[in-house]
Amino acid sequence: MKLSRTASVTASLLLAGGLVLTGCSSPGATSEGNAGGSSSNVAEAQGALTKENFADRMSKAQLEAGSVHITMDMGDSVEGTIEADMVVNEDPQKVQMQMQMNAGGMDADIRLVDGKMFMNMGELSQGKFFDLSTMPGGAGDISAMLDQMNPGAQVAGFGDALTDFKADPKGPEIDGVATTQLTLTLDTKKMFEAQPQEGVNIDDIVAALGETTVYDMFVGPDDLPRRIVMPNVGGVGTLSQEFTAWGEPVTVQAPAADEIADASALQG
Numbered sequence: 400m401k402l403s404r405t406a407s408v409t410a411s412l413l414l415a416g417g418l419v420l421t422g423c424s425s426p427g428a429t430s431e432g433n434a435g436g437s438s439s440n441v442a443e444a445q446g447a448l449t450k451e452n453f454a455d456r457m458s459k460a461q462l463e464a465g466s467v468h469i470t471m472d473m474g475d476s477v478e479g480t481i482e483a484d485m486v487v488n489e490d491p492q493k494v495q496m497q498m499q500m501n502a503g504g505m506d507a508d509i510r511l512v513d514g515k516m517f518m519n520m521g522e523l524s525q526g527k528f529f530d531l532s533t534m535p536g537g538a539g540d541i542s543a544m545l546d547q548m549n550p551g552a553q554v555a556g557f558g559d560a561l562t563d564f565k566a567d568p569k570g571p572e573i574d575g576v577a578t579t580q581l582t583l584t585l586d587t588k589k590m591f592e593a594q595p596q597e598g599v600n601i602d603d604i605v606a607a608l609g610e611t612t613v614y615d616m617f618v619g620p621d622d623l624p625r626r627i628v629m630p631n632v633g634g635v636g637t638l639s640q641e642f643t644a645w646g647e648p649v650t651v652q653a654p655a656a657d658e659i660a661d662a663s664a665l666q667g
Contacts, residue, residue: 448579448618450564460622461487467623468644472637473502484649495651512651517659527660560589562611570617573625574643578617587612621645 448456461467464487471481479502486495492514500507506521508528517528563584570580587608591601617626623645629638 447568448566448581448622450561453564453566453581453618454558456622457618457624461624462489464623464645466644466646466649467642468647468649470641470643472639478502479504484644484651486649486651495649497651510651510653512653515653517654519654519658524660528654528658530659560585560587560593562586573617573619573641576619576625578619578625581614581616581618583614583616585612585614586610 445452445456466484466486469483469485471483473479473481479500481498481500481502483496483498486493488494494511496509496511498507498509500509505523508519510517510528515530515532517530518524519526519528561583563582565582567580567582570578572578587605587610588601590612591599591604612629615626615628616624617628619625624642626642627640
């Protein structure tokens with residue numbers, strides 16, 4: 400398995416799941432803070448979310464919160480769970496994430512830390528981590544992925560990709576939080592063209608997801624997403640993500656030297 404394939408699949412999951420969808424950074428935003436208190440009051444004072452302001456407001460709120468826990472359901476046809484803890488930062492090198500995947504018969508521990516990506520695939524990697532940045536072209540692939548996880552990197556192409564926007568201020572209550580339901584329709588090709596990845600064939604993504612991609616985003620009064628839903632992703636059913644623990648401390652540690660295997664085994 401080549402790095403471009405491994406990194407591309409992981410990046411596509413992140414992108415299609417909406418982790419990096421809401422993109423416009425704010426000069427005043429930082430990576431520290433929490434989702435409550437003044438953030439909520441400021442968001443409410445700004446009024447309703449609109450097509451013109453929702454990306455900027457949501458991105459700023461996420462940067463101010465600084466961290467989040469994500470639970471992903473990959474659809475009815477893919478059994479298992481994906482759980483991730485993530486540190487959000489507008490500096491790609493400061494983004495951190497640890498994802499535990501037990502889905503589709505695959506167990507994996509994926510870590511992004513200090514600009515590097517490590518992957519432990521259980522029995523397939525004999526319980527060891529591969530440092531994917533050490534593979535030919537790996538550092539470039541991972542750098543591109545991290546750039547795409549920067550909220551500020553998304554805004555230019557996102558505006559072109561958005562073809563329809565609807566906001567229902569009476570969305571469902573999620574974990575005790577009242578939400579606004581945003582229904583976004585995007586041109587799939589334009590969305591991925593705005594965030595190109597080496598080794599990813601955009602036409603294949605369009606064939607799998609369709610010419611348009613619909614997201615339902617459920618946003619709290621603090622401008623933080625509580626749930627994102629995509630219907631019938633690639634024919635496997637509804638993909639959904641739950642966002643909790645905004646602003647709670649998250650630390651991701653790189654594997655120890657004796658936990659890292661020779662990544663050349665992935666090549667060929």
